[in-house]
Amino acid sequence: MLTAQEALERLKQGNERFVNGKSSIPDLVSQEHRELLTTDQNPFAIILGCSDSRVPAEIVFDQGLGDLFVIRVAGNIVAPSQVGSVEFAAERYDCAVVVVLGHSHCGAIQATIDTLMNPDSPPSSNLMSIVNRVRPSVEILMQTELKHDLCKLSEHAVRSNVFASVNQLRHGSAVLESLIAKGKMIVVGAEYSLQTGKVDFFDF
DSSP: OOOHHHHHHHHHHHHHHHHTTOOOGGGGSOHHHHHHTTSOOOOSEEEEEOOOTTOOHHHHTTOOTTSEEEEEOGGGOOOHHHHHHHHHHHHHHOOOEEEEEEETTOHHHHHHHHHHHOTTSOOOHHHHHHHHHHHHHHHTGGGSGGGGOHHHHHHHHHHHHHHHHHHHHHHSOHHHHHHHHTTSOEEEEEEEOTTTOOEEEOOO
């Protein structure tokens, strides 16, 4: 089992390989490797990321089958099912790190901005359930000068939304709070750049 810092370093090194076009994934998806995983798995990190098709965590971090426990939902939001999934992986596989992975040009962020700017044309009730979880991170920014620059507003909202999800995981689950208090787990935020392929980890 890796420590949190060892797991983070492994993710950072994998992303560096991805950015530099030196992926090792083909070596990690062999038939033999697949067969080894039929009886058990041992992921070293949990990734709560966005469903965006351009941000597949395993590829972005250059990891193979069985390496990451990935939870994907539009806007990398935190709802009960996501919390439960993180709790499951944390307790079952002793993962020491959870990464909330947002990304540039996030469609869920843009949908939330559009909804707040056009309240008379709300999305479907199902999409609205996602928008309502992103809304607090956007609303507070729309009360600043950023409301005059939608591009910068979106950029800041992506980070604000990641911070909110990190905070919810850190303080919205007795199971995770206990693991964090015992030093067995950390929850960190990060942002993936669609332009460069680089993942920037946030300091809190």
